[in-house]
Structure formats: structure tokens, C-alpha cells
Amino acid sequence: MDKYCVGVDVGGTTVKLGLFQTNGRLIFKWEIPTRKEDSGKYILEDVSVAVREVLRERQIHLEQVVGVGLGVPGPVLPDGRVERCVNLGWHNVNPQSQLSGLLDNILVKSGNDANVAALGEMWQGGGMGFTDIIMVTLGTGVGGGVIIDEKIVTGKHGLGGEIGHIHIRDEETEKCNCGGIGCVEQIGSATGIAREARRKMAASDEPSSMRVFGDGITAKDVLDEAKKGDEMALEVVETVGRYLGMALAQLAMTVDPQMFVIGGGVSKAGQFLIDVITKYYNYYTPISENKAVIGLAKLGNDAGIYGAARLVLG
Known part of the structure; x- marks a missing residue:
């Protein structure tokens, strides 16, 4: 059974998402608007819906997904908590645990967007x-x-x-x-x-x-x-x-x-x-x-x- 992972890059205007095979091959990428109203409380729900829709369209079961990674525009504490993401309206939010809960407790890990981008370049980019x-x-x-x-x-x-x-x-x-x-x-x-x-x-x-x-x-x-x-x-x-x-x-x-x-x-x-x-x-x-x-x-x-x-x- 093929295994997959999902990358999510949360920006102030759009959320970029990518479905990958675990070997680093990008299968599909797409974007959704970043809904920042009400202190950004809809962002993670929108992400979970977007992930489920694409998996369903491609006939991939959630059990085949080893995890979802999340890049956010702000400092991320070791437990995944974000004290403040000014551009999103988040304050004392743990997007890592919240998104996991929305996706049947799948593994979710989060990091600062700039650090995450560096990891991407090491994995499949200029630093490969x-x-x-x-x-x-x-x-x-x-x-x-x-x-x-x-x-x-x-x-x-x-x-x-x-x-x-x-x-x-x-x-x-x-x-x-x-x-x-x-x-x-x-x-x-x-x-x-x-x-x-x-x-x-x-x-x-x-x-x-x-x-x-x-x-x-x-x-x-x-x-x-x-x-x-x-x-x-x-x-x-x-x-x-x-x-x-x-x-x-x-x-x-x-x-x-x-x-x-x-x-x-x-x-x-x-x-x-x-x-x-x-x-x-x-x-x-x-x-x-x-x-x-x-x-x-x-x-x-x-x-x-x-x-x-x-x-x-x-």
C-alpha cells in the first residue's frame, strides 16, 4: 500500500497544500483562501476539509497518510503551541493538536514557515x-x-x-x-x-x-x-x-x-x-x-x- 504525507504552508492570504509520496515526489498541489476572520478560527477547519476532499478525489484513505506537516508564520513552541501569529489572528493556539483532532488524530507536526522552507530546500531543493x-x-x-x-x-x-x-x-x-x-x-x-x-x-x-x-x-x-x-x-x-x-x-x-x-x-x-x-x-x-x-x-x-x-x- 502506497504511503503519503501532506504539507501545509499557512500564509496570510492563501494556504498552500501539497500531497506527497513519502519519497518526496509531489503528487498534487493546491491552494485555499486564508479565512482570518474571528481570530483565524476557520483556518484549520478549512485545511482539514481541503485535505479530506483531495484524498477522496484521489481515492486515498486517511490511513495511508503518515502525517500532515504545518508551516505557520510565527514562532512555534516545542509542544506545537503558537503564542501569537499576528498575520493570522492566532493567539495562544495549538494548531498542531487542533488539526490532528480534525483529521482523526493523525500525526501533525508544525514549525515556523521560514524554518520549514529551509527543511524543504534541504530535502528536495537547492540543498538536496x-x-x-x-x-x-x-x-x-x-x-x-x-x-x-x-x-x-x-x-x-x-x-x-x-x-x-x-x-x-x-x-x-x-x-x-x-x-x-x-x-x-x-x-x-x-x-x-x-x-x-x-x-x-x-x-x-x-x-x-x-x-x-x-x-x-x-x-x-x-x-x-x-x-x-x-x-x-x-x-x-x-x-x-x-x-x-x-x-x-x-x-x-x-x-x-x-x-x-x-x-x-x-x-x-x-x-x-x-x-x-x-x-x-x-x-x-x-x-x-x-x-x-x-x-x-x-x-x-x-x-x-x-x-x-x-x-x-x-
């Missing part, structure tokens, strides 16, 4: 073949996840993998969203890259193809112009790469993973960005040539469902 990876997600903010011996490292307070809020820039004067100053997120995120470009343009009168975008410039604009050879855009990318390389060097000296997997929207710049980060990472880790490699994530928006499914496979 490795057991120890650190994923860094460069999006609107900077997220991350640490996987050691194929297990998520969350720490005792859920702060493991909060790579975006490592302090790396002493001369920063503006505050990060976390309340800190000089965080990785302020430089390496899409928002941070655009801010670096605006600062650079305001600080000089040098010509640059970036100026056509004005204050509305995006990280993609900066990276595109840098690829075309614009000198000022290249300076911005060098700054971003230097600080990201510095952050990865600190992580390498602390955790010593086999690989850093770079994901998120900014990573669409591809090997161009990886090469700049790698240059500075190598500069800040002269202690050894035998160290983690840096590569690109491969699963995109599906990383969450892959990682969630992997949670229940031990």
Missing part, C-alpha cells in the same frame, strides 16, 4: 544531498532557517534562524523593524537594497542609469542595472554583497554548515549575486578553504509545502 544547511531568504525582509543533521534548529526561545536581525553595520542610524540598528535585513533585503540605492544617488551627482527610477527604484532595478555595468549600481551591489558575505561568515564560524542556500525574490538575480556574496564570504573566512558552499534555492514558493511534508517523516 546535504544534511546541514542554512537557508537565507532575501525578500521584503530577510528570513532564514538552520538545519543540522536534517533537523530544524529553533533554539530555546524560537530565535534560531533569525538571520535578518544579526547586527552587522555599526554606522547605521535608522532603526530596523525589529527595533535594532544595523541588521542584515536593513541591507540585504529587497527593501534594504532599494534604500542603499537611494542613499547612494542622494550622496553624489555622478551619472547613473538608476536615476531614471527615482525614489521608486526597486531591488530588481538595482540588480538589473548592475548587470548592465552601471557603476553606481555595481557599488550598491558590492555593499550589499559585502555585508551579506560578512553575515554568512559569522554563521559559518558558529554553525559550520555544508551549504548556504539563498532564496527569496532577490535571489532571482541568480549567479551574479551569488558570486558577489561568495567573494566577500571568502574574504571574511580565510581560516579555511574547506567550508560551506553558497548556492541558490530551487523550490521557490513550494519550499514551504515540501518542508512541511518533511516534518512528519522524522
